[in-house]
Amino acid sequence: MPIQFDPDPVVTRLTERTTEFVREVVIPAERACGGSVHDAPEALRQxxxxxxxxxxxxAPHVPERWGGHGLDLRGQAAVFEAAGxxxxxxxxxxxxxxxxxxxxxxxxxxxEQQKERYLRPLASGETRSCFAMTEPAPGAGADPRSLRTTATRVPxxxxxxxxxxxxxxxxxxGFTIVMARTSGSPGDIGGATMFLVDAGTPGMQVVRDIQTLDEGFFAGHGEIVFDGCVVGDDHVLGAVDxxxxxxxxxxxxxxxxxxxxxxxxxRRAQDTALERAGSRTAFGSVLGDLGMVQQMLADSEIDIEACRALVLRTAWELDTGSPAAAQLTSVSKTFVAEAVNRVVDRAVQICGALGISAADAPLARxxxxxxxxxxxxxxxxxxxxxxARRALKPYRQSLQGATADS
Incomplete structure (x- = not known):
């Protein structure tokens, strides 16, 4: 099945509407609240x-049954970029x-009962949610097998x-999806179960808001303690273990x-840098005529286009259930995370003092x-x-086979 790079007309129109909405409505709201999504009021979200x-x-990603546009990941790529x-x-x-x-x-x-109780209000924006897997050391972090939160059978x-x-x-x-160990010990590959826990359930408490470098997530990042928090069997999400x-x-x-x-x-950082480079005069010319600035702008264009192509390829692999999806997802996440950092950092450098002023440009944020x-x-x-482990796997198998034959 060939990869289709041309967006569906429906996706194109939705992307155009999203672009217009973000520029005319969202960015003015962003400026009004100082760019800190952490502290944005609930009224602003609504x-x-x-x-x-x-x-x-x-809700471009939500199936039509739940009130959204039902886009697959390839369709979401352009719309989510416009939203971002x-x-x-x-x-x-x-x-x-x-x-x-x-x-x-x-x-x-x-x-179906859980979808009505949790998915429907979440998809409509009536409530919010969180996903609780990460723990303080030595608990689950980059290695989820270190999971230490436990869920024990009770009547x-x-x-x-x-x-x-x-x-x-x-x-x-409004609710939390909690990952807890129901069998085995920290370090074991399996033995985890997901649970749906409603806000206000006795034994669950958000004990603090963690002050972090970023400010782009609504309500920030919290620390939750579970101490004798009891939920029913109908709160198990998926299968036990x-x-x-x-x-x-x-x-x-x-x-x-x-x-x-x-x-x-x-893309916004690059647009800001391009606008500055095309209008700021220094050393007898506009910045954009200087070779060093041109190289930074060109490198950012390359990074953005490479990211977009990689995202679309990986989205296609995920949409089609390809076995290559896991490897490409890791490749994409690593490359895009680092490329986006490079693009924003270059934009800050090109814009100079303007780049580090949180009040006058979006780059510092x-x-x-x-x-x-x-x-x-x-x-x-x-x-x-x-x-690397996935890339090496067939070669290790080949070596093992050759050793067995010798």
């Missing part, structure tokens, strides 16, 4: 959702992390005990949608927000380890 609905761009042009854009379209990834997970593996359900941190959107979330496998349904596509959104931020992308959803080093 107002942006209302505007997105009126513009016909709300502003840090508030994904929030406005209700396609921001972690809600977007949780919607995908719920749609794929939740029971009629499960008792959850443990601590999670850097949980995006935890403060004010199959939580790691179930999470992969979410994590692969979620890594790609992160890439799509941050590619929009890179973007620089803070894109840097953590090289860490969350798997650090670049972890993905490189996985990429």
């Amino acid at each position: 107002s942006l959702h209302k505007g997105a609905r009126e513009a016909g761009v709300f 042009y502003s840090l508030l854009g994904p929030l406005a379209l209700n396609c921001a992390a972690p809600d977007e990834g949780n919607m995908h997970l719920l749609e794929k593996i939740a029971t 009629g359900g499960w008792r959850i005990d443990g601590r999670k941190w850097f949980i995006t959107g935890a403060n004010g979330a 199959q939580g790691f496998a179930g999470a992969q349904v979410r994590l692969g596509p979620a890594r790609m949608t992160h890439c799509m959104r941050w590619l929009g931020a890179a 973007l620089l803070r927000d894109v840097r953590p992308f090289r860490i969350y959803d798997g650090p670049s080093e972890t993905h490189r380890f996985a990429i």
Whole structure:
């Protein structure tokens, strides 16, 4: 099946409407709140959702059954990039992390009852959610097998005990998808289960908001303590002891949608640099006539185009269920995270003092927000380890076969 690079006309129109909505509605709202999505009020989120609905761009990723446009990952690529042009854009379209990834997970593996209870209000923007897997050391982080939060059988359900941190959107979330160990020990490959825990459930408490470098995620990142938190059997998401496998349904596509959104931020940084380079006079000419500036602009154009092509290729592999998707997802996440950082950093350098002024240009905010992308959803080093291991696998098998024959 050939890869189709030409976007569907429906996707093209939705991308154009999203671009217009972000420029005319979202960016002015971003400037009004100082660019900090962390501290944005709930009223702003609801107002942006209302505007997105009126513009016909709300929930591009959500299946039509739940009120969205039902785009596949290839369709989402262009729309999410357009939304990511502003840090508030994904929030406005209700396609921001972690809600977007949780919607995908719920749609794929939740029971019909769970979909009505959790997916429907999440897809409509009535509520928010979070995904709680990361733990303080020595718990789960880059290596999820280190999972230490436990879920123990009790009459009629499960008792959850443990601590999670850097949980995006935890403060004010209507429910949490919690990864807990139901069998085995930390370091074991399996034995995890996902649970749906409603806000206000006794034994679950958001104990603090963690101050972080980035400010681009609504409600920031929180730390949650589970102490004797009991949920019923109907709160199990997916199969018991199959939580790691179930999470992969979410994590692969979620890594790609992160890439799509941050590619929009890179495009905005490059546009800012191009505008500055084409208008700022120094040393007897505009900056854009200087060879060193031209090289930085050209390198950023190359990075952006390479990211876009890689994202589209990987999205196609995921949409078609290709076995190559896992490897390409790691390749894409690593390359795009680092390329986006390069693009924003170059834009700051080209713009000079303007580039580091948070009040006068978006670059300082973007620089803070894109840097953590090289860490969350798997650090670049972890993905490189996985990429090399997969690449080596057939050669190791060949060597083992040759040794056995000798």
